[in-house]
Each structure stands twice: as C-alpha cells, then as structure tokens.
Amino acid sequence: MTAAPASFQTGFALSPGVLVDAADAADVREAVRRAADRRLSVGVHATGHGLPGPVEGGMLIATHRMDGVTVDPERRSARVAAGTPWGRVIEAAAVHGLAPLNGSSPGVGAVSYTLGGGLGILAREFGYAADHVRSLDVVTADGVAREVTPTGEPDLFWGLRGGGHRLGVVTGLEIGLVPVARLYGGAVSYDGEHAAEVVRGYLEWTRTLPDTCTSSLSAMTYPDLPQVPQAVRGRYLVSVRIAYTGGAADGEALVAPLRTTAPVASDSLREMPYTESHTIHSDPPFPHAYYGDSAVLRDLDAVTAARVLELTGPKAPMMTVVQLNHLGGALAAPPAVAGAVPYRDAGFLLRLLSPLGGTDVAAVRSLYGEVTGLLAPRLMGRALNFSFGGGERTDGFHDPRTRERLAGLVSRYDPASLFGGPYGLSRDAR
Missing domain, CATH: 3.30.465.10 (Uridine Diphospho-n-acetylenolpyruvylglucosamine Reductase; domain 3)
Incomplete structure (x- = not known):
C-alpha cells in the first residue's frame, strides 16, 4: 500500500496500491491506461474534503499539483x-x-x-x-x-x-x-434556547425572499477548544446566514424581520467585497475528522424542523452541525443545457455533520437515521456532494430516471467499471 496525499478529511484513511501524483493531463492519461491494463480501480484526490470512507487498494490519482x-x-x-x-x-x-x-x-x-x-x-x-x-x-x-x-x-x-x-x-x-464584485452578507445568531422560534421565523421569512438572496440556517454547539473564538466557545447557537447581491440599504430592510424573531446574540451582516464571502459561513480552515450526510426535502414545516434541532442539539449523543439550505429560485429553473443535477423542485437541503474525534460512527448513523425517519414524508433523496464517510451508501443521490441514464453512460464509457470501485465516490464537496 502507498500513503495517500494529505486530506482535509482526516477521519478515513486512504491506502492506495498505486499513487499517481499527476502534474498534467498527460500524466492522467498514462495513469488511466496503466490502471486499465492492470485492472485497477481508479479514484481522484484533489483536496480530500469529501472522502467517502476508508479505502484500500486500487490507483489514486492526486491532482493537487494541477493547480491553475x-x-x-x-x-x-x-x-x-x-x-x-x-x-x-x-x-x-x-x-x-x-x-x-x-x-x-x-x-x-x-x-x-x-x-x-x-x-x-x-x-x-x-x-x-x-x-x-x-x-x-x-x-x-x-x-x-x-x-x-x-x-x-x-x-x-x-x-x-x-x-x-x-x-x-x-x-x-x-x-x-x-x-458580482460585492454583496451584503454575514450571519445573525441567536442563543439556542430560542431555536424553535428562530426556525419558525426563518421558514416564514424564506417565503418572501427574492431570488437575489441565498440563505441557510445552521445550529451547533461550538466546542470548548482554544482554536474556537472565545465569544462562541461552548455555546449552542442558531444562526441565519445570508448572501444578498442587492444594495446594503435594501439588505437591511430585507433582514429586518430576522432581527425581531428572537434576541440577537451576534450580528455580522455587512457589505463586503466578494473576496470576503467565505466569512459568511466561516467554515473551519484546518483538517479534521468528520462524518456527514444530507436529506433533500420537498418542503419543511416549523414543527418538524424544531424537532430536528431538538434531536441534534446539546442533548444529542454527539456534537452535530446542522445546516438547512433554502433552495428554489434559479435552482428550480431549467438550465440552458440539461445536466444530471437531480431534485430541482426541492425546497430545502438538510445537512448533518459530526466531528469524529472519539465518536462512535455507528451512533452517528443511528442519530442520522432517526432524523431522516422523521423527515421521511418529505424526503426526496440525498446530495452527492454532502455525504462524508458514508461511502457504503450510494442510494438517493439521483432520481430513478437520472440514475438509469447515468448507468447507461457508465456502460458505454466505462464497461469494465474502472471508476466504479472503492474510490468511485471520491470527491471534494463542501
């Protein structure tokens, strides 16, 4: 086995039989030909955010040097x-x-x-x-x-x-x-004791939004660790994150209802250059171990959403980060050229992620199963880009018609299933 390149996801080891550190497309062509000759499964690794789980064997093509x-x-x-x-x-x-x-x-x-x-x-x-x-x-x-x-x-x-x-x-x-050179964005956060009020207000607010506003709601208990900002360390907070491409004055009017939903714990909304847009979510920049899954939802009501936050909140058996993405708008419109992205008529995407330091993966899966069971009446499927560590499950990533068409393309372009082995779901996702 060969040691794989460093991954952002550290919870699952990759131990390929052959590692190709590709510098250009010619290296990739040669690697794929050799893999086919030796009947090795092939996977791709760029940054390693979305590893599907622990994998051994096959050929892994690292593309991090192909950076431009x-x-x-x-x-x-x-x-x-x-x-x-x-x-x-x-x-x-x-x-x-x-x-x-x-x-x-x-x-x-x-x-x-x-x-x-x-x-x-x-x-x-x-x-x-x-x-x-x-x-x-x-x-x-x-x-x-x-x-x-x-x-x-x-x-x-x-x-x-x-x-x-x-x-x-x-x-x-x-x-x-x-x-887009600038936007109005950031997050409004509330103490978790107001979670039910906040999610109810958020769902009502999304019904009035213009397509120029993309938002999500997140809920998590921040770990009590030195690398976490002191202001949020150890606290359970519910936040609404916003990216609006209109002017700041219109943005202020747009978010006004959110600021009256519950007492505001913090508010980072401001006009910013697009180069600072990553501060809206402030995702962790350091590698770590995690497990995650998703649920594509036709719709969502406030009672069910509040129950999801209750199941995954401070009383949950492990830390769980919840993110509820509001869909619709251009996401629901037919693209100029059709593609294989499914579930365009979905209303929301629920994402669950749990750090794995000392956490029992089986317990995480059990909790996620309880959440998806609660959501079953409105569940459409899962999002390919938001399955972290669950590589043993490939169900739900595409609707039946899209899945059938993709299977036909695989039969045509990869009849030996070169890309369908243990690395078949390798991807970078978040």
Whole structure:
C-alpha cells in the first residue's frame, strides 16, 4: 500500500496500491491506461474534503499539483485545472469584477465540487455551478483525452455535470463567471434556547425572499477548544446566514424581520467585497475528522424542523452541525443545457455533520437515521456532494430516471467499471 496525499478529511484513511501524483493531463492519461491494463480501480484526490470512507487498494490519482486558473474577462469565463481550490478562482475573478459560483469554503477543490452539482452561496440567483460549465477536459476509461462540450460529446456533457467522478478523470474545465464584485452578507445568531422560534421565523421569512438572496440556517454547539473564538466557545447557537447581491440599504430592510424573531446574540451582516464571502459561513480552515450526510426535502414545516434541532442539539449523543439550505429560485429553473443535477423542485437541503474525534460512527448513523425517519414524508433523496464517510451508501443521490441514464453512460464509457470501485465516490464537496 502507498500513503495517500494529505486530506482535509482526516477521519478515513486512504491506502492506495498505486499513487499517481499527476502534474498534467498527460500524466492522467498514462495513469488511466496503466490502471486499465492492470485492472485497477481508479479514484481522484484533489483536496480530500469529501472522502467517502476508508479505502484500500486500487490507483489514486492526486491532482493537487494541477493547480491553475485563467480568467477571460470578455467572455466572463475561467479555465480551472483539476486540483485548483475555489479560493484561487475567487481571487483571479475578482480582479475583473467577476465571481465564480463557489461554495462556502475557499479550500475546496473547484472541479470536484462542480461535478457534484455545486450548491453555492449565490445559488438561488444563478443556479448550480454545474449549470455554468462550458466545457470539460476528461480522460475516460479507454485512456482517451476528450474535450466535452454541449455539441461535442453531448451525452458526457450531460452526465459529468452532476454525476460526479464516475465517468472519467476531469483534468480541467471552463466555467462561466457572474458579474458580482460585492454583496451584503454575514450571519445573525441567536442563543439556542430560542431555536424553535428562530426556525419558525426563518421558514416564514424564506417565503418572501427574492431570488437575489441565498440563505441557510445552521445550529451547533461550538466546542470548548482554544482554536474556537472565545465569544462562541461552548455555546449552542442558531444562526441565519445570508448572501444578498442587492444594495446594503435594501439588505437591511430585507433582514429586518430576522432581527425581531428572537434576541440577537451576534450580528455580522455587512457589505463586503466578494473576496470576503467565505466569512459568511466561516467554515473551519484546518483538517479534521468528520462524518456527514444530507436529506433533500420537498418542503419543511416549523414543527418538524424544531424537532430536528431538538434531536441534534446539546442533548444529542454527539456534537452535530446542522445546516438547512433554502433552495428554489434559479435552482428550480431549467438550465440552458440539461445536466444530471437531480431534485430541482426541492425546497430545502438538510445537512448533518459530526466531528469524529472519539465518536462512535455507528451512533452517528443511528442519530442520522432517526432524523431522516422523521423527515421521511418529505424526503426526496440525498446530495452527492454532502455525504462524508458514508461511502457504503450510494442510494438517493439521483432520481430513478437520472440514475438509469447515468448507468447507461457508465456502460458505454466505462464497461469494465474502472471508476466504479472503492474510490468511485471520491470527491471534494463542501
């Protein structure tokens, strides 16, 4: 076995039989051909945020050295290499007053995130990141490097945008950028004793929002650790996070109802350059061990949502971070070119994540099962990009029709299941 490159996710070990530290697309082509000759399963590793679980054997292609971004301001596009983190794309685009459709963490690999759909902080206004892909460079299981566009390899173009890594190794892609240089955003936080009031007010508030406002609600007990800010250390807080591309004055009027929902513990809402958008969520920048899963929901009522927070709050058997993403808007609109991103008519996405330091994974799964059981009447499926450590489960990532079409593409482009082995769900996600 070979030691894999360092991962952001430290809870699950990767021990490939062969590690390829690729520097360019030629290295990837050669690696895929050798894997096919030796009948080795193939996985891809950029930053390691979304590892599916402990894996041994096969070939792992590390793409972290393939790190680069080139912006074309006139076309409002960027070419992004396989191992590039979102932070680099954000900085390069900002020089031209543009922004990518990135997620909340600048350290996540842009390519893997996009292949899984890409639910970002501007999602309700602009849709999924996958909908803004213009072309992809991919090495398929036959070792052939292909340029995939809506008119060249249209079936692959459909499947790669939302189907994840199952159809080949993407060595780079071209994405569209949006004309956003600044936004009004941040978080309003409340003491957890007001959780039921806050979630009720939040759900009512989302019914009135323009598509220019993307938001989520989070709830967690902050660990009592030195690296956690003193103001929140050890406290159970419920927060509403907001990204609004309108003006600050309109933003203040928009969030006014939130500030009367319950006593406010902290308020970081402000106008900011897009390069500071990661401060809205303030995801941990340091590697750590965690397990996570998700539930795509048709809708959600306040009573059920409050019960979810009760199950996962301070009385839960382990620390659990809850995030409820408000969907709709452009996410529900048909994209210009269809892709494999499922569940476009969903109303919310519930995400659960639990640190694993000394935590029993079986107990985490049991708690998550109780939560999803509660949500069963409105459950549509799971989100491919938000399954951390649950690699033994692949159900629910796509609706039956999309899953059937993806299976047909796999049969056509990877009949030997080169990319379907233990690394088949490897991805960067958050």
